[in-house]
Amino acid sequence: MVLTTPGPGPAGRSTRTGRKHLGGLVLAALALLTGCSGGTSQSVSTALEDSSSAVATARIALRQDMDGKLTRAAASTTLDDELKEIQTSRSTVLKLSPATQEERETQKQALDVLDQCAAGFATARAALAANDGGAPSVSDGDKALAGAQDALKQLEGKVVSP
Amino acid sequence: MTSSPDPLLPAPPVAGRVLDAQLHLLDRQVLDHDGVPVTTVDDLELSGPAVDVEIEPGTAAPVVTALLTGPVLGTRIFGGRPPSSRLIRIPWKDVAEVGVVLRLGISGEPLDAGWVERWVRDKIIARIPGGRHDPR
Amino acid sequence: MKRLLGVALGILTAIGGFVDIGDLVTNAVVGSRFGLSLVWVVAVGVVGICLFANMSGRVAAASGRATFEVIRERLGARAGLANLAASFLINLMTVTAEIGGVALALQLASSVYYLLWIPVAALAVWLVVWRVRFTIMENVTGLLGLTLIIFAVALFLLKPDWGMLAGQLAPAVPEQETVWTYSYYAIALFGAAMTPYEVFFFSSGAVEEGWTVKDLLQERINVLVGFPLGGLLSVAIAACAAVVLLPAGISVTSLSQVVLPVAEGAGKIGLALVLVGIVAATFGAALETTLSSGYTLAQFFGWSWGKFRRPAEAARFHLAMIVCLLVGIAVLATGVDPVLVTEYSVVFSAIALPLTYLPILIVANDPQYMREHVNGRVVNVLGMVYLVIILVASIAAIPLMIVTGAGS
Amino acid sequence: MILGDLLGTPVHDADGGWLGRVADVRFVLDGTPHQLMAEPRLLGLVIGPHSTASFMGYDRNGLTQPRLVARILRWRHRGSFLVLWEDIAMMGPRSVRLRPGFTRYSAALQKAANG
Secondary structure, eight states: OOOOOOOSSHHHHHHHTOBOOHHHHHHHHHHHHHHTTOOHHHHHHHHHHHHHHHHHHHHHHHHHHHTTOSOHHHHHHHHHHHHHHHHHHHHHHHHOOOOSHHHHHHHHHHHHHHHHHHHHHHHHHHHHHTOSSSSSOHHHHHHHHHHHHHHHHHHHHHOOOO | OTTSOOOSBOOOOOSSEEEEIIIIITTOEEEOTTSOEEEEOOEEEEOOOOTTOOOOTTOOOOBEEEEEESTHHHHHHHSOOOOGGGOEEEEGGGEEEESSSEEESSOSTTOGGGHHHHHHHHHTGGGSTTTTOOOO | OHHHHHHHHHHHHHHHHHOOHHHHHHHHHHHHHHTTTTHHHHHHHHHHHHHHHHHHHHHHHHHSOOHHHHHHHHHHHHHHHHHHHHHHHHHHHHHHHHHHHHHHHHHHHHOSOHHHHHHHHHHHHHHHHHHSOHHHHHHHHHHHHGGGGHHHHHHHHTOOOHHHHHHTTSOOOBTTSOHHHHHHHHHHHHHHHSOHHHHHHHHHHHHHTTOOGGGHHHHHHIIIIIHHHHHHHHHHHHHHHHHHTGGGTOOOOSHHHHHHHHHHHHHHHHHHHHHHHHHHHHHHHHHHHHHHHHHHHHHHHTOOOOTTSOGGGGHHHHHHHHHHHHHHHHHHHTTOOHHHHHHHHHHHHHHHHHHHHHHHHHHTTOHHHHGGGOOOHHHHHHHHHHHHHHHHHHHHHHHHHHHHTTTO | OBHHHHTTOEEEOTTSOEEEEEEEEEEEEOSOOSSSSOOOEEEEEEEESSOOSOOTTTTBTTOOOSHHHHHHHHHHTTTOEEEEGGGEEEEOSSOEEEOTTOOOEEOOBOHHHHO
């Protein structure tokens, strides 16, 4: 709902410690209530937020796999769970009926990025299934997901809800 | 709060123990003489008086004749009443003790109130392997 | 010596048995989105569950009456039935969530799809309910559930910035969330800590184990030591999520995310332990909730109940539990996300709390039931304070659910 | 008749004036036991002008804790009174009529009699 999704790493950590003023919060909530009825950009940004959470999870799982901290079963289950999340977001965006040209554009861009995420997941899952040494490697999967993560972040910056 | 005086006369003293139906009888658990739950008190049956008939002064007060259970619970909650033939009764003469629970002086096994339990036991539960296994 | 051992065992099982799928999921979600800023709710919830579990155990020990018999007797048939309907449905949701939790944890361990584990998990629950002795059931799942302490160990191994973590403890709304989502998750956490089934189960368990007033001291120690330590486990789950997931911008929506911080801190061994702990905790809770659905129905209608009886001597009780498990399987078979079921079940629990706790408070003051063991003044004051808190949470839950779109 | 028919039934005085509803039915165990216990004899009706929901035990004199709950429940049942069987003229599932000049007694249960 709120769009200041922090990025990974210490930069995100520092924004979390900031506290909003109560009055501002009430206003934001009211704005949210009145704007909740719909809006393509609102739905798109929620979908992008959910997706970037999923991609970030998958990257942690892959890194842990490379560090030997995670079992294959747990890593592949995590990827499955997060891919499901991406697919849910994608079908939400697909079902939107944008009213303006601008919104249609936003929808299309979001679908492109989500497809890129799904492709990243496909690479990562293939890497895990290839069981070491094969191609693609786990770090290839991580690279693909990193690319998708950057694309997500860029688009999130562009889609600002009213 | 408790100190506010009650303007009404206290009820004339009576010799025996006083039981309020809602408070001491209805919705209480009924156990048989072995302590096995039989049912709850879903309703009570009275010996009188005749419904909507003028009560002659000096008529003896009605008494509780039986505990009722079964479909009467549904009608007590949702309204209406089952026909008298469908009431499942436990005669008051079988009640041995009224406390936090009502204890019967008899075994619950042959009572009408237990037919569903017996049916479920004989047709389903006892037929599953281990159904009669004593857990202790 | 034997007595001391009993006390230790009781405390350990109370710790291990405290956490269930609701606590796991809700604490991880809250940790990943709100950091530690909602820990105070866990504290409030733990004091509340200590208070009322203790009270219901005392009622059961002093009068031999379990909680739902008391509820029907005090509220009467009509309000009692409304209460039964609400409590039973929530309980059924919780059974479903716990079985789903067992299956999800088994998927994480084996990578076999969780839907295939569901019939296995439900069958195992039924077999234990059908056959295993009550005390063995309690002790085994409780002790295995203790492996969840790995959340606390992992937290130390993650070497977090302790000062910053402590700084999050003050109740405040993080920047990227609203007051409404904050309040919504406060209620969810409260509901997860105070779930009514714990009281149904606790009081019925006291009857199952034949407690008398002599056992009250031990019961009090179990609750007053075990539950707060269990609450600390909940906080450790939230803290792990706050350290690993929150900075990465991850908000928890699946069980796999709940265990990632443990793998991060403690590696594969940690992962193995946490999976054992989750399976044990959710399996234990599945047993407790399944039994609770039997207890509530049987106690309302006055059926014969209890695991201390042969199944044939508590036929409707056992049939009711079989039906509940089948319904749980059917619900999960639709493919509904067990984590989502969990999130709803804790909020609905919060809504139903007053229905359960008011009658307990009243009966714990009734000398006909309690003789000299009625509530003391302090307990009554605390009880009333909690009744007000519970009432506020219950009334606010549905509006908040609508406003926040169930916390999204 | 059965007790469920009686609970919640409107009560009128001899002139048809509305007095309240049957909140509870009071019995006394004072006959000779036939077998195990004496049969409970109907002593009278507790009539509540405001609420017929359960007293939850707070009509017993001894129960005063927790204070706030006791206070709220007592308030909901303010004005409740007991009429004895001798003052009842007619009983039915739709209405109960009292005799002219009936006496209102306190609905409170005497603690000693309650055992």
